[in-house]
Amino acid sequence: MTVQTQRFIDLWDILGLRFQCTKCNASLLLSMSKEIDASKLRTCPNCDKPWLSVSGSTVESAVKEAVSAVKMLVRQFAAEGGFPVGCTLSLQVNSEPEKQSGGKALEG
Numbered sequence: 017m018t019v020q021t022q023r024f025i026d027l028w029d030i031l032g033l034r035f036q037c038t039k040c041n042a043s044l045l046l047s048m049s050k051e052i053d054a055s056k057l058r059t060c061p062n063c064d065k066p067w068l069s070v071s072g073s074t075v076e077s078a079v080k081e082a083v084s085a086v087k088m089l090v091r092q093f094a095a096e097g098g099f100p101v102g103c104t105l106s107l108q109v110n111s112e113p114e115k116q117s118g119g120k121a122l123e124g
């Protein structure tokens with residue numbers, strides 16, 4: 017018999033974003049309840065390794081948009097006072113922690 021476990025989190029369970037440097041392992045935890053300024057994450061605050069902006073390209077706007085989208089969805093799916101949605105929304109997360117990608121692209 018094979019047992020599979022699926023894990024889901026609600027959007028309001030997302031309390032913060034953790035950024036960890038792939039060079040020095042310094043980590044920075046930013047609360048979702050406060051303003052997150054992605055422009056301050058261009059380089060590691062400890063070793064200066066480029067984080068969100070590398071070789072003239074940047075993912076700053078993608079981070080800003082993701083944070084904004086999560087905050088908006090939390091408001092819209094709020095039990096009271098949000099948009100009158102007829103469903104719930106949860107995120108499925110990896111149920112096998114040892115297979116975490118560590119920031120690399122997820123395997124299909």
Ligand SMILES: [Zn+2]
Pocket residue numbers: 037038039040041042060061062063064065
């Ligand atoms: Zn670093």
